[in-house]
Amino acid sequence: MAVYTDVAAEDLARFLGDYDVGELLSYKGIAEGVENSNFLVHTGAGHFILTLYEKRVAAAELPFFLGLMEHLAGRGLTCPQPVKNKKGGMLGTLAGRPAALVTFLDGMWMRRPAAGHCAAVGEALAMLHLAGADFAMQRPNALSVGSWRALYAQAKGGCDKVHAGLSETIAMELDHLEAAWPRDLPQGVIHADLFPDNVFFLGAKLSGVIDFYFACTDTLAYDVAICLNAWCFETDHSYNVTKGRALLQAYGKVRALSPGERAALPLLARGAALRFLLTRLVDWLAVPAGALVKPKDPFEYFRKLRFHQAVKSAGDYGISA
C-alpha cells in the first residue's frame, strides 16, 4: 500500500494530452499495490487507474504485462484494459518513470471471502488460463522453484529469530521440492498472485481481476495451488475444505484438471506456500527496526506449509484425487 512518487497536476495534464480521454478533473494517490505508485484519475472521459512503475518493476517487462491485460480483456476477462495513447502505444513517461493508464473497474475486494467468492475465483482463474493460451509473449517465472534457494540464502541468517526451527524446515522442504518438482504438467500464462486484494466483487459477482505484475509463463496448476493458499485458509490458519472444494470444482467446470495435475496438487501447494513464506521472510527481515510500515507476517505461510506437508492427496483439498 503505497504512493512512492508524487505527480504534479501540470505534469499529469501534459501526460494525458497524449491520450483521447478529455480534460483532467481530479486524481488521488491510492493505497493499492506494493511495488508501484497508483492514482485514481477522473477525466472528461471517465475514471482510470494511472500506474507509475517504480524501480522494482523492470521496464523491459511492461510490454508483457500490458499486452497480457489487453489480450485477456479482449477475450472477455474482466480485467483492466490498457488505454492506448494517440500514437497507439500503451506506455508513456511521467515523473521520470514508465507510466500506463488502464480502465477503472468497480468492485470491492473481500477481506473475508466466503465459499461463493472462492468458486467465482476458481472459475475466473480457469477462464484466465484458457484465454491466455494463445497469448504470444512468454515470461519465465522469476519466483518459481529455481529461485527459492537464493531467497533462502538471503533469509537464512534471520529465519530462526522469526520462528525457532524455521531454517531447518525450509532447508528440508527445499531439498524435497527441488527434487520432486513436476516439469511435465500443462504450461501457460498464470496470474501468480491472485490474492483476495486482486479480485473485485460486486455483491456475489466477480467484477474484476487486477494486478498482473507477477504474471508469467508457468505450470497452470501451480496457479491453482497459489489460490488454494490465498483463499481457502481461515484467519486461524486452518484449511477450509468447503472453500477449497468450491474453488476447485468451479475451476474444473471451465478447465478440467488432468489426473497428473490433481496428483501434483499437494506438492504444488507446498511450493506455493514456500514461495510466499520465503518472499515474506526476505521482506520482513529487510525492514529496519522502528519503521512505520510493517510487511506481511511470514508465519502465516509457515503454518500453511505445515498443513500441505501432511496432505495425502488432492482429496484432502476437497476434490477426488
Added chain:
Amino acid sequence: MAVYTDVAAEDLARFLGDYDVGELLSYKGIAEGVENSNFLVHTGAGHFILTLYEKRVAAAELPFFLGLMEHLAGRGLTCPQPVKNKKGGMLGTLAGRPAALVTFLDGMWMRRPAAGHCAAVGEALAMLHLAGADFAMQRPNALSVGSWRALYAQAKGGCDKVHAGLSETIAMELDHLEAAWPRDLPQGVIHADLFPDNVFFLGAKLSGVIDFYFACTDTLAYDVAICLNAWCFETDHSYNVTKGRALLQAYGKVRALSPGERAALPLLARGAALRFLLTRLVDWLAVPAGALVKPKDPFEYFRKLRFHQAVKSAGDYGISA
C-alpha cells in the same frame, strides 16, 4: 499521506446502508490527509470521501468541523458538504472509529502555484471569513500563541541538531511574540491550515477548499498570515512579492483589511512561521531513525521566520501599509 485503518467491504456496505446513497460500487484508500484515514467511495449516487477519524482528532470536536463545512457550503463556499444519514446525523461509526461521509470535489492541488492561484486563494479565504461570521459554534485555536511554549519545550532538546542556533532563535522569538501578540483584531472562523494541498483548482479556477480539521475561532488576519507563508514563498525560500500582492489584494476586495490588521501583519506572519516551525520540529524529532515516512522539513519555516523578522511593514508583503 496515510491510510491507517483498513475497512472491509461488508462493513462499509452496512455503514452506507444508513445513508441514501445507493449501492456501494467501489472504494479506495487515498493518500491524502495526515491525521485521518480517507477513502474515495463510489456508490449508485456518485462519488464521496469517507473519513475515519483516528485518535489524534478528538471526537468531541467533530460536530464543530462537520457543522462548519455544512455552514460554509450552505453559503456558497465550494467545500465538501457532509452527507446526512437517514436519521439526520453527520457522524457514524465504522471500524470502531467516528466516520463521516462528505461530497467529492473535482480539482487538483497546485504543486507550483502561480500568482493567479494565490489571488484565488486570497479571495476564497476572505469569502470563508465572511461566510463564517454567523456560524454559531466556537472552537479555541489549540495551536495559537498560548501553545507555542509547550511545543518549544518538547522540541528544545533536539533543536540544535536540526540547525545550529535554532533553539536560541526560537526562545527569543517566543518572548517577543508572547509580549507583542495582538489581542484586539477582528476574530472569527479561520481555516488555519490553508496550504496548497488543501485547495483544488480546475485550470485557473478554484474548485474547492478542503480539510477543515484545524479550523477554529481566532484572529482573521492570522489566517491571512498563514496563507502568505504557505503560498507566497519560492522553493528557495525567497518571498515572491507578486504572489503576496495578488493574495492580499484579492482578499481585500472581498473583505478589507483594517489599518490595525495591516500593521499587525508582519507580527502575525512571524507567529504563523513559528507555529509551523514548532509543529514540524516536534514531528521531525519524534520519528524513529530508519523510518520509511519522513515528516516535513522544519528548516523551511526557519527561513520564512527569518524573512518576516526583517520585514518593516505590510508594504514589504506587497500592499500599502
